[in-house]
Amino acid sequence: MVLQATWFFIWGLLWALFFMTDGFDFGVGTLYPFLGKSDEDKRKMINSLGPLWDGNEVWLITAGGVTFAAFPLVYAVMFSSLYTALMLILFALILRGVSFEFRGKVDHPLWRKVWDTCIFIGSFVPALLFGVAFGNIFQGVPINQEGIFQGNLFTLLNPYGILGGLLFVALFLVHGALWIAIKTDGDLHDRAAATANRLWPVLLGIAVVFLIATAVFTPLYANYLAYPVLFLVPLVAVAALLGVKYFLTKKAYFKAWFASAATIVFCTFFGVVGLFPNLFPSSIDPAYSLTAFNASSSPLTLRIMLIVVILFIPIVLVYQVWAYVMFSKKLTEEDLSLEEAY
Amino acid sequence: MDVVLLSRLQFAAATMFHFLFVPLTLGLSVIIAVMETRYVQTGNETYLRMTKFWGKLFLINFALGVVTGITLEFQFGTNWSRYSAYVGDIFGSLLAIEATVAFFLESTFIGIWIFGWKKLSKKAHAAVMWVVALAGNLSAMWILTANGWMQHPVGYVIRNGRAELSNFGAVITNKFALLELAHMIPAALLLGAFFVMGISAYHLLKKQHVDFSTRSFNMALVFGLVASLAVAATGDMHGVHVAEVQPAKLAAMEAHWETQTQAPIVLFAIPDEENERNLIEIGKIPYILSFLGYHDINAEVKGLRDFPKDERPPVLITLFSFRTMVALGTLFPLLTIIGLVLRKRLMENPWYLWIMVFAIPLPYVAIEMGWVLAEVGRQPWIVYGLLKTADAASPVASSQVLTSLIGFILVYGLLGMVGFYLMFKNAVKGPEPADA
Numbered sequence: 001m002v003l004q005a006t007w008f009f010i011w012g013l014l015w016a017l018f019f020m021t022d023g024f025d026f027g028v029g030t031l032y033p034f035l036g037k038s039d040e041d042k043r044k045m046i047n048s049l050g051p052l053w054d055g056n057e058v059w060l061i062t063a064g065g066v067t068f069a070a071f072p073l074v075y076a077v078m079f080s081s082l083y084t085a086l087m088l089i090l091f092a093l094i095l096r097g098v099s100f101e102f103r104g105k106v107d108h109p110l111w112r113k114v115w116d117t118c119i120f121i122g123s124f125v126p127a128l129l130f131g132v133a134f135g136n137i138f139q140g141v142p143i144n145q146e147g148i149f150q151g152n153l154f155t156l157l158n159p160y161g162i163l164g165g166l167l168f169v170a171l172f173l174v175h176g177a178l179w180i181a182i183k184t185d186g187d188l189h190d191r192a193a194a195t196a197n198r199l200w201p202v203l204l205g206i207a208v209v210f211l212i213a214t215a216v217f218t219p220l221y222a223n224y225l226a227y228p229v230l231f232l233v234p235l236v237a238v239a240a241l242l243g244v245k246y247f248l249t250k251k252a253y254f255k256a257w258f259a260s261a262a263t264i265v266f267c268t269f270f271g272v273v274g275l276f277p278n279l280f281p282s283s284i285d286p287a288y289s290l291t292a293f294n295a296s297s298s299p300l301t302l303r304i305m306l307i308v309v310i311l312f313i314p315i316v317l318v319y320q321v322w323a324y325v326m327f328s329k330k331l332t333e334e335d336l337s338l339e340e341a342y
Numbered sequence: 343m344d345v346v347l348l349s350r351l352q353f354a355a356a357t358m359f360h361f362l363f364v365p366l367t368l369g370l371s372v373i374i375a376v377m378e379t380r381y382v383q384t385g386n387e388t389y390l391r392m393t394k395f396w397g398k399l400f401l402i403n404f405a406l407g408v409v410t411g412i413t414l415e416f417q418f419g420t421n422w423s424r425y426s427a428y429v430g431d432i433f434g435s436l437l438a439i440e441a442t443v444a445f446f447l448e449s450t451f452i453g454i455w456i457f458g459w460k461k462l463s464k465k466a467h468a469a470v471m472w473v474v475a476l477a478g479n480l481s482a483m484w485i486l487t488a489n490g491w492m493q494h495p496v497g498y499v500i501r502n503g504r505a506e507l508s509n510f511g512a513v514i515t516n517k518f519a520l521l522e523l524a525h526m527i528p529a530a531l532l533l534g535a536f537f538v539m540g541i542s543a544y545h546l547l548k549k550q551h552v553d554f555s556t557r558s559f560n561m562a563l564v565f566g567l568v569a570s571l572a573v574a575a576t577g578d579m580h581g582v583h584v585a586e587v588q589p590a591k592l593a594a595m596e597a598h599w600e601t602q603t604q605a606p607i608v609l610f611a612i613p614d615e616e617n618e619r620n621l622i623e624i625g626k627i628p629y630i631l632s633f634l635g636y637h638d639i640n641a642e643v644k645g646l647r648d649f650p651k652d653e654r655p656p657v658l659i660t661l662f663s664f665r666t667m668v669a670l671g672t673l674f675p676l677l678t679i680i681g682l683v684l685r686k687r688l689m690e691n692p693w694y695l696w697i698m699v700f701a702i703p704l705p706y707v708a709i710e711m712g713w714v715l716a717e718v719g720r721q722p723w724i725v726y727g728l729l730k731t732a733d734a735a736s737p738v739a740s741s742q743v744l745t746s747l748i749g750f751i752l753v754y755g756l757l758g759m760v761g762f763y764l765m766f767k768n769a770v771k772g773p774e775p776a777d778a
């Protein structure tokens with residue numbers, strides 16, 4: 001029981017870290033056509049992600065891999081149920097990744113335009129659909145006793161699912177705008193900061209609607225009412241969101257970005273805590289829901305994987321923090337003139 | 343069309359496309375790490391230019407390898423959910439370990455390598471490339487451990503209606519997986535070496551970048567020579583193990599129908615699977631199959647007729663992929679040995695340089711055929727002896743799979759063309775001039 005519950009929270013943590021890290025990549029990519037007025041602006045934006053996006057994306061691979069390893073039944077049912085949505089996300093991620101590499105390789109406006117479009121699609125679509133997917137998981141998905149999905153892509157596009165999508169997009173847009181503000185100066189920096197300021201009330205509005213809608217559409221608050229101390233999780237999320245505005249006003253963009261990162265992590269945990277012990281709840285009958293206790297791997301596998309995760313995730317964090325520190329300074333002319341730069 | 347067939351086509355398309363890029367990533371990363379190390383040791387700018395030029399081609403290739411790998415990890419869930427539920431306890435953990443231990447390292451450090459030229463010391467920057475190269479190959483080790491388990495499952499018990507882990511040590515020391523690794527790593531190095539040799543040969547033929555290309559060629563030649571010999575040797579060991587644990591695959595590789603001792607091989611055959619015989623057999627050589635499979639000319643080799651009809655792999659594909667791989671695998675050491683002889687007189691032997699230019703695609707063909715043999719030869723099993731492919735697909739609508747399959751073909755087809763065009767363009771353009 002303890003082992004399975006531990007894995008449930010590791011599972012949530014890995015998704016949260018994925019959203020926190022790749023989230024600003026998605027945000028930058030979505031803002032890209034709007035903030036990138038000149039080719040130089042655009043190059044600054046993608047080079048601000050250049051050294052980091054690939055490592056960030058591995059959090060998704062790890063979250064997926066850990067779902068497979070610790071909760072194979074969830075991996076099987078969740079990914080086959082969300083087939084079309086997941087395929088769209090994967091194709092979008094493919095486009096995003098190659099676009100960064102390909103864009104600068106041929107000097108022709110049409111060539112760049114094609115990859116510019118792909119960068120936008122490849123960032124916006126995953127941001128939206130991950131939100132839609134998690135919104136649907138929070139409210140339950142029509143799976144029957146055999147774990148077979150009774151619906152299609154449009155089943156997922158219900159009001160609460162779409163609201164989840166909008167929340168994710170708004171979170172990542174603010175997160176991404178702050179990153180651009182950190183990494184650039186001059187006009188682009190000013191516009192990025194202004195964008196973060198303008199988007200913040202929108203994000204706040206969506207977050208409030210989402211918290212209320214969650215009470216209407218999902219059973220997520222049941223855990224909170226049973227253990228009111230858990231309300232600390234959404235409270236921290238709200239406090240962090242207010243912190244974003246506070247630091248924005250003080251033009252402390254690094255601190256604002258950290259507050260935004262905390263908002264994303266605690267928003268994810270708001271859902272994860274509310275879900276417990278469900279990983280993939282059925283909206284047809286709660287008895288069909290896949291939980292940490294009925295869908296997990298064997299105790300031996302869970303123990304071995306726990307050792308792997310406890311040993312290696314801290315190591316990963318250390319070298320990723322090292323990379324972030326190395327590439328946290330504002331982009332310079334020298335960075336952009338590097339032969340290898342995007 | 344049914345979901346199983348469509349899902350198999352999709353998985354084949356996705357893995358084979360992914361594997362156009364992975365071997366070059368594995369092999370070339372090591373060669374580039376050596377180039378950069380030589381630069382640090384000697385201070386010779388040519389080695390720096392070599393690192394940069396081959397690095398540029400490496401990165402285009404790397405991007406395609408990474409993005410096409412992501413879809414694979416998720417396809418087990420989207421398309422093979424019954425398989426995933428059945429084997430996740432073991433197979434899933436191997437994939438998760440791969441991501442945590444190896445892929446994170448590779449992906450984070452490649453970013454540091456690309457953008458860190460001015461931020462790190464020369465030594466540290468070269469060390470970062472070594473981390474990338476080792477992490478990539480470490481990644482391959484975990485993936486092959488997972489594949490090895492599908493080929494020859496060990497360390498499990500059947501409990502709760504699924505395969506559960508009983509002995510982790512047995513899984514990670516699975517002889518099948520270790521042999522795959524011992525065969526695959528040198529094969530990737532061979533591919534990387536032929537890539538470098540072929541492009542260098544092109545520039546030598548054009549009499550341009552002569553010093554640069556000669557150095558590149560000769561450095562790659564060392565890797566190519568060692569790797570081509572290692573591939574042949576480990577291939578032989580691997581074949582013996584296949585004979586022991588996957589006898590049906592061995593029989594299909596040789597279109598061998600009748601159980602017999604002193605079993606022959608045929609150089610060429612067209613099987614008639616309906617009537618359990620070969621329509622055409624050319625070049626029958628006695629004893630050889632017994633020798634290849636068991637290193638004993640008198641050994642008995644079980645024929646396909648003695649396997650139930652529903653447990654035989656498709657003979658034609660298995661046979662042809664094996665023959666293509668072996669023919670090419672024999673050619674590679676010949677080419678590298680000729681290279682060794684001519685290495686000081688490359689410019690005087692344009693015929694050899696032309697052969698090496700046209701040899702660039704051959705290791706790709708050999709490696710793809712090796713995987714076709716491994717995977718098609720395992721059929722009808724998805725996990726050998728435990729679970730059939732027909733019972734492993736997801737309960738999704740065939741229209742969904744058809745749509746995604748078309749998506750894969752379109753997106754991968756376009757990206758593949760763009761990727762190879764960019765590599766071709768940059769390869770032909772050659773390195774930057776010395777003073778740039």
